[in-house]
Amino acid sequence: MKKCPCYHMNKLRVRGSASVHLEDVLENTLNRININAQVSITLNLTRLIVNFKRVILQAIVLRTAYSTLKGQLVRSIMYPKPVDFRFTKDLFKFILFLACISGLGFIYTIIVMIMRGNTIRRIVVRSLDIITITVPPALPAAMSVGIINAQLRLKKKEIFCISPSTINTCGAINVVCFDKTGTLTEDGLDFHVVRPVKSTKIENVEENIEKDSIDFMGELTELTSREGLPFDGDLVKAIATCHSLTRINGVLHGDPLDLILFQKTGWTMEEGAGDIEEETQRFDNVQPSIIKPTDDKEAEYSVIRQFTFSSSLQRMSVIVFDPREDRPDNMMLYSKGSPEMILSLCNPATVPEDYLSHVNAYAQHGFRLIAVARRPLDMNFNKASKVKRDAVECDLELLGLIVMENRVKPVTLGVINQLNRANIRTVMVTGDNLLTGLSVARECGIIRPSKRAFLVEHVAGEVDDMVNLTRLHLLLLPLFSRYRHLMMSLRRCIYQFFQIISQDLTLQMFF
Known part of the structure; x- marks a missing residue:
């Protein structure tokens, strides 16, 4: 080896x-x-x-x-992108057009004055004078001075402009659009009243309709204190359970509207948490939240399922279970949303005949409305946790209306009046009820009290000549408004130009 x-x-x-x-x-x-x-x-x-x-x-x-x-x-x-303003483009096109006209006038003046035998100095001075009249050389300097002056005035108002070239464009604004909630009105909502449905329990629904026993309460039930609440009513149960509130470090957080309504009920909410043994396992379902009234210590309601609010659906719903019930498959669905959407989901037999009249009456005074409904469900816990939303949000029973107040900001009226004095049109953009928006618009000055307002409804399948004429007018209106000032200025310049070159006496006045 x-x-x-x-x-x-x-x-x-x-x-x-x-x-x-x-x-x-x-x-x-x-x-x-x-x-x-x-x-x-x-x-x-x-x-x-x-x-x-x-x-x-x-x-x-x-x-x-x-x-x-x-x-x-x-x-x-x-790194702002270069802004391409159409107004600036049109301005340069207009100046170029005037330059072309001044070139023609320059040539015409030279020819005419040569034929008349004027001196070279006189011909040059008067020919160049045509160009300076048509295209003022002091125009850029005057615009710069105006922009600097406007920027200094804005700075005194603590408005800082990082792009001075946009000031001229802002001067051409003739329409200002405002959002309603949070801009024209206050950010939060104040509770006003509640209007529960008063119904007489009759086995035959047809008799119930004929006797007209389904109606709103004659007097308003103001929820200004806990003592005024009907604690045993389903409407209060719906208000206390149908929300998306949660506790963070012991404090309730969520939508301000839900928070105001829940605090008015005076109920308490406990969010469940699993023990040590449950934490080590993986479950599809979390322990539900428990809602309890303060006066009844034995009563409690478990929120099994929550369908969150969707702006496209205009509603939210919850599935609630009462542990005191003998049957474990006895669930209750509570839903709240816009009056129009809840009306479309309710059973017509449970809707009072004066429902829309009450809704329109409150909306005309600027109140915001929320409709509340319910539906008993015959399903167990597992089915309730997996059921689809469309399968349960139908055939509801109307419980009543919640009326909320959204006050206008104190500074709104002054700002709108200032814009009106400047001949600037003001527009309110809102997703609320049309009558509610109309009332707020009148209150803040967008629609003057002396003016009449019309609500236009679209009827499917009916298009007449007036509708076609209105569409044509709406298409041509922006085009006409855009070029109206340009055409008027061009007409004045052409008229003055031909007036200057038509008579030799007119040329004498510039020297």
């Missing part, structure tokens, strides 16, 4: 087969998260609350830096 020489080295080469490793198939966890769903996306600095302490959360970062909405806003401020 031969001895091998031994060398001291400070390097080591290891092959892949010699390294210790573990081969396993990686699980595709991306399929668990639907990144296209709005519920699966959380914004920056959003606090995630988990009932189970030992559950490991998994999150995917979708956008960072300038790809986020905040990053795009910062980038647009730091």
